[in-house]
Amino acid sequence: MEEKNHAAIYKKSLMKIGTDVEKRQIFAATEGFFNQIEALINYCPATTLGAMYATETAAIFEHEVFWGISCELMQRRELKWEGSTLKAFHDLHLNGVEQHHKDGLGYFVDAHSTEIEKEKVFTGAMRAIGAMEEWWQALLTTAKGMI
Numbered sequence: 035m036e037e038k039n040h041a042a043i044y045k046k047s048l049m050k051i052g053t054d055v056e057k058r059q060i061f062a063a064t065e066g067f068f069n070q071i072e073a074l075i076n077y078c079p080a081t082t083l084g085a086m087y088a089t090e091t092a093a094i095f096e097h098e099v100f101w102g103i104s105c106e107l108m109q110r111r112e113l114k115w116e117g118s119t120l121k122a123f124h125d126l127h128l129n130g131v132e133q134h135h136k137d138g139l140g141y142f143v144d145a146h147s148t149e150i151e152k153e154k155v156f157t158g159a160m161r162a163i164g165a166m167e168e169w170w171q172a173l174l175t176t177a178k179g180m181i
């Protein structure tokens with residue numbers, strides 16, 4: 035629910051700076067990443083927990099990167115970054131939201147009782163990290179090709 039609301043806010047704030055996410059080009063590596071995460075989530079609850087913990091942890095750094103990209107984009111479009119909805123959106127996530135998601139899930143990771151479950155949590159996390167590495171590598175390679 036929270037992320038659904040956040041997605042709507044993000045979409046609206048991007049529209050305000052002239053970027054319509056509905057008109058985006060599908061990036062194959064992003065689709066591939068979503069499919070891999072979906073498969074992990076459908077596998078079992080412990081794997082889901084591991085995958086979520088890994089992706090929520092990465093969300094902190096992803097917001098730092100997107101904070102920088104958004105700031106640069108607005109400067110290039112000669113729009114005011116300070117006081118913008120887009121900046122507020124990223125600040126909200128960096129000022130506790132993502133940290134809270136990570137820490138909240140960490141509680142469940144620690145509370146997991148059996149070693150077998152912990153092993154599955156670890157496997158889920160490692161597979162999600164692998165999927166993220168692949169995704170980010172594809173993004174970087176594409177971005178470098180545009181320079």
Ligand SMILES: [Fe+2]
Nearest residue numbers: 036037040127
């Ligand atoms: Fe969010």
Ligand SMILES: [Fe+2]
Nearest residue numbers: 090093132135
């Ligand atoms: Fe999150």
